[in-house]
Amino acid sequence: MNYDNLHDLWELGGYGRYVWPAYGLTAWLMIAEPWLAARRLAKALSQARQQTDEEEG
């Protein structure tokens, strides 16, 4: 175990201010991107459904 407590993990021997922003943006983008892609698919499907309804109806 490298760290005794969460504070040590946060500080990372003074380098936390560089390491955590690096991980932070990575995590944020890797959550936002799939969310946006899933929303795009849902929108495409609902538009296709509307189109099918119009053609069927």
Add this chain to the structure above:
Amino acid sequence: MHSAVANWRIFSLSAPARFYRVTAWLNPWLWALCLVFTFAGLWMGFVVAPTDATQGEAYRIIFIHVPAAWMSMVLYLAMAFWAVLGWAWKVRMASMLARAIAPTGAIFTLLALWTGACWGKPTWGAWWVWDARLTSELILLFLYMGYLGLVASIDDVRRADHAGALLALVGVINVPVIYFSVRWWNTLHQGASISMTAAPKMASTMLTAMLLMTLAFWAYAFAVVFLRARAIAIERESDHEWVMALTLNQQNAQ
């Protein structure tokens, strides 16, 4: 000969439908793999791997920096490959895949630059230097953004695909430049930590953590590219029979 052409035609026409079905089934598994590898990689990287003797804790950025940089280059090659395939052989799904890869490649390039800046500041004393490795990676970001801007600016889908393929193909030259930049020029950026021909220059727990994060990023890239490619396929082919059948099935299931 005629039947071969007919078969190829059927194959290529049905490709988006099959692609949609297969990737819809695959994606939950890919997300699960991504999560498992991420947790394993972070555990190895922060709990098991020791503090670096020279860089202290700052080196822990390597576990996302190197995988992101690798993905940025691999995804560019994949994007160019599919774009050219779609251009030269009119494979519909190929052009859609190229478009689906571009945003993910751009994000990984941005992350490689950002994590590199966060690592450069404490170790080199600068967020940015105009070094060959950094500059060629920045050019990669511009290539991705140029591709995205170009295909978005042309209304005709097929023409946009062709123009994008040309840009992607010309930009391929930049990928070996990035990769070999640390050897060709005298750079501040360090040389490769692992290579095909020599033993890795890092502790095995550090290497394991980095490789686990690489697997996580691979799983992520496949999953998010497949997801976006499915959206693009539906958008482009909403008047095709397979999309109508798909939407009718979904309505019946509700």
